[in-house]
Amino acid sequence: MNFKKMIYTLVISGLIFNCSSNSNDDLAPNPDPDPDPNAKITYDANVKNIISSNCLQCHGNPTASSAPFSLTTFTDVKNRVDAILSRINNTSSPMPPSGQMPSTNRSMIQQWKDDGLLEN
Numbered sequence: 224m225n226f227k228k229m230i231y232t233l234v235i236s237g238l239i240f241n242c243s244s245n246s247n248d249d250l251a252p253n254p255d256p257d258p259d260p261n262a263k264i265t266y267d268a269n270v271k272n273i274i275s276s277n278c279l280q281c282h283g284n285p286t287a288s289s290a291p292f293s294l295t296t297f298t299d300v301k302n303r304v305d306a307i308l309s310r311i312n313n314t315s316s317p318m319p320p321s322g323q324m325p326s327t328n329r330s331m332i333q334q335w336k337d338d339g340l341l342e343n
């Protein structure tokens with residue numbers, strides 16, 4: 224083997240080894256951003272946080288600022304879902320009284336009802 228051929232062989236084998244990989248990383252599918260688009264809305268996963276951030280400062284236990292009832296438990300919220308939906312979507316007298324929540328929050332609670340008022 225002459226010198227030129229030897230260099231050529233080294234370069235080629237270098238390329239081959241550099242480009243080969245035993246890992247399957249490149250072939251793994253991207254993580255699914257929404258693993259289960261058909262999942263149902265539940266109180267624990269979706270509704271509880273909306274109520275605690277927007278309602279419990281008044282509808283807590285004990286209640287405050289003259290709120291007429293507490294919304295601290297799953298049962299409290301479930302039993303009053305119709306009154307809740309009507310007031311969170313009421314433009315002239317909304318709950319919370321400071322103004323309507325974003326529509327994503329409001330439709331989440333509607334969807335929770337449509338999905339059957341699941342706890343978890």
Ligand code: HEC
Binds near residue numbers: 274277319
């Ligand atoms: C700043 C205090 C305050 C916050 C925050 C608040 N409420 Fe109220 N809520 C009241 C008061 C006071 C009343 C009674 C007077 C009235 O009906 O407007 C009331 C009444 C209600 C009623 C009774 C309606 C009826 O006619 O029986 C519902 C349902 C309700 N709130 C739901 C909610 C929900 C759901 C949230 C959060 C998204 C919320 N409230 C946030 C103070 C609050």
